[in-house]
Amino acid sequence: MADIERRFSSIQDFLSRGRSALAKGPVAMIFVEDEVEIDTTIRHHQVAGFAQVLVFMPDAFDLAEDLRATTCRISCDVSQPGALERHVNAVIAAAPGLWLYYCFNAEYLFHPFCETRTVGEMLSFHAEERRDAMLTYVVDLYTGDLAAHPDAVSLDSAHLDRSGYYAQARRDEAAQGHPKERQLDFYGGLRWRFEEHIPARSRRIDRIALFRAKPGLTLLPGHVFDDEEYNTYSCPWHHNLTAAICSFRTAKALKRNPGSTFDIQSFRWHNSAPFEWHSRQLLDLGLMEPGQWF
Known part of the structure; x- marks a missing residue:
């Protein structure tokens, strides 16, 4: 072309x-x-x-x-x-x-063993497990020095939260609020620590960002699909692969928004850690899952 x-x-x-x-x-x-x-x-x-x-x-x-x-x-x-x-x-x-x-x-996909295996190899294995979509966690990145990087973005001094992540049952409004099968709402990172500045609808950190297209499939607001199986974190019989999207997007927004920028002098706290730009760190922190792929 x-x-x-x-x-x-x-x-x-x-x-x-x-x-x-x-x-x-x-x-x-x-x-x-x-x-x-x-x-x-x-x-x-x-x-x-x-x-x-x-x-x-x-x-x-x-x-x-x-x-x-x-x-x-x-x-x-x-x-x-x-x-x-x-x-x-x-x-x-x-x-x-x-x-x-x-x-x-300013978002960067990491998957298990991405230093030696391509995303295509991972998806081939995922498809063999009869999965057509993969859950990704959006892991907030932020500079360790806002004075030097007032827009909150620095690849060289990127940090992430090493704890503070949690999940809640995803309720099915069509079924009297009962939990949906194999679906959870995940929270953490800057959207949790600065939730007073984040609309409730934008606080989740889960995103079905990897998926196989099929006729009639529709992406809905909230990073979910109209096919409920696509929104599940694993198949019924064992854990599946997940991936992480390491993202400066929330940090950028918090520093750009006049309603929050002056309230934030630093994003660092006692559970901040330098981001190593390596899948091993994300695996060790539980921010993605290798499933059965070794």
Whole structure:
């Protein structure tokens, strides 16, 4: 695909002229909300082993020259209500059977043993266990020095919370509030510690970010799907793989929001730890699960 063909004016334009990018998976979809760490986010997921990276971003934002030839750039205003779901669902409808993934800029996917195994290898094993979706935990990252990095983002001084994570039963409103089978709402990180600044609907840290497209599948608000089995954390007979999305997104928002920025002088607390950018740390902290994959 020539460089000029890798830039598309809309999702409809991409599906008309660039559908060949969906010939092979897994495919990553990166939704760009601001100009923070766009290039590192894309490169991280290319190295992870995604066959194609689709970048949804406003026309005003810049993309590194080398990435223009290796990604499909699709014009999109991610801030518009429902934009994420509309674009993900359009790709789902166009790519039945393909493994897909989505995240935002300044978010980095880690899976068990990702230093030596690609995301494609992991998903092949996951599919053999008759799983069509994978639970990911969004692990908040933040700078250890807000004075030096007032936007809260620094790859070199990134920290994470090593404790303070918990789960609650996910209630089924259609069944008199009984717990849903193999579904939990997960909490922790900055969204828990600074919950007074976070709307209740945005406090969960679970996201079904890796999934296999199929006809009729629909992503709903809240990072869940209309197929309840896709929202489960494991199959009925044993634990399955999970992954982690290490994300500066919440830290950015808390420092950008006038209602919270002046209340936060530091994100560090007694349970902060430097982020090592390695899957072993996340496994040791219980922030992802290898399941039966060894």
